Amino acid sequence: MSRPVYQRASSTNIRTGTALRPLEGMLALVTGGSRGIGAAIARILASKGASLVLGYTSDSSSEVSSRLASSLESSYGVKAIAVQADMGNPQGPAHLITTAKNRFAHPRTGKFQIDIIINNAGVAKNMPLEEVTAETFTQQYAVNVLGPILLLQAALPFLPNDRSGRIVNISSVSSSLGFHGQTVYGGTKAALESMTRTWSRELAERATVNAVNPGPVATDMYGSTSPEFQQQMKPFMQNAPLQRVREGLDDEEFVKNAELAGGRPAYDHEIAGVVAMLCSEDSAWCTGSVISANGGFKFSY
Template identity: 80%
Template sequence: MSFRPGYQRASSTNLKAAAAARPLEGKLAIVTGGSRGIGAAVARNLASKGASLALGYTSDSSSEPTAKLASSLESSHGISVLAVQADMGNANGPAHLISSAKNHFAHPRSGKFQIDIIVNNAAVSLNMPVEEVKAEEFHRQYTINVLGPILLLQAALPYLPTDRSGRIVNLSSVSSSLGFHGQTIYGGTKAALEAMTRTWARELSERATVNAVNPGPVATDMYGATSPEFQKQMKPFMQSAPLQKVRPGIDDEQFVKDDEMAGGRPGYDHEIAGVVAMLCGEDSGWCTGSVICANGGFRFSP
């Protein structure tokens, strides 16, 4: 696998030797929502495999944690990481993320710049019954969750590979197909993202594979903000999911305490990141247009 100068910052002979065997060595990945949760976990996984990263984040409060994550990944894995404040809900945000990545990672002499991996992870959610849905909230969620990935792909298109080696992974959700109460908007945005995944798999067939993953409940801020009533409706799914049974002494103590109410444990962010990373490697080259279950059996693929 070729290495593009300027992407790696190896600091020792041992680090360089170890890096030579990494499957994503010399690749560049764009990860939106990269400051925390699943996005940060994906960044850690891809960095450990040798990929350099451009991490998009939105709020001022995320600036410091994203900068710390970037510094940690650089020192631990000898790769280059750029943190970019770019709002996926702003029409100019996606293009700003791509242009910032180009300015940072382009070869200093030839100007060569290629984006190998895109992980569309940034998303927002707010549950409400249909009678309470407001146009403003509809537009907010669809702008970030659906239009944001479209605009990001448009900005990235000139820089995708031309040999099918590119990888695009969209973070969907079981909410796209299970019809949870209160998710008229959010579930719709994720269903739209899955439809876009199939379309892009055809349109970009000579450039990149395009797949989605559909996590169920994951121990992130978004899941933590859901109501007890919402979590209660998921209990039967949790109880029947093969991998979500709580394991005392292994799983987080809070999950053990909450087991009676929840019916099982949510996923860990690194578990979702592992599935995403599988779709980013060379071995996934014969998989495209698919929704891959990353939910412990919360929902089986049809």
């Protein structure tokens, strides 16, 4: 059986035949791209040649998002823009796509294609069942569930038609481990994983669709969790093969906190590396899957 010819663009060294920047010429859109996991994903995709659209929500993230976009351009020679768009607002996702099209469409032909979409933007607020309100439910589901739906709807006309597109949804181990206080947040991530499976079928001729499910990651979100919540996760972290702290290698803060937490959280680049793998040509035979990017906090099955 002959091997199919892939249509994805790449930059190749003529003498050695090796790919230098496998995502050269592609456009990637990352929501929640101003900091944490989103920023780490943006950096690794840019290092592989992709141009970036960085979505962010709040005014307070405007400066840091602009600095990141400028840094990606100067460091990797790609184009990068930061776009303020609230994924919890019904108009936000469409605004993000429209702005990207205005900036990246070919000036003569108008051709515009989005090769990679990372649904990373998310909000979390832990609370016991008796404190859940319609307002907190609506806020988290609007950003974590409705936002990705509306973004994909707006992006549909601009996805590839040769299965070369890549969509990665950032889920969480909270979707299946049932932590106290996560009636709402855990439900949003379970919904996102379910949508991943559905989209992998509906968009099969356009893109692969996968999810990754990080455990604790050293981001602002993890830093804001209470000691009680970290104590709750301690048995899981103690049993995660890769979350044991390594003195002299891991951040001193994580080593000091390991007695309370049971281990260390992931570094953002460790999650970004798995996401980048799912964006590569080599992942073409993987779709509809939830990939455990959590150091063994939760094993796949």
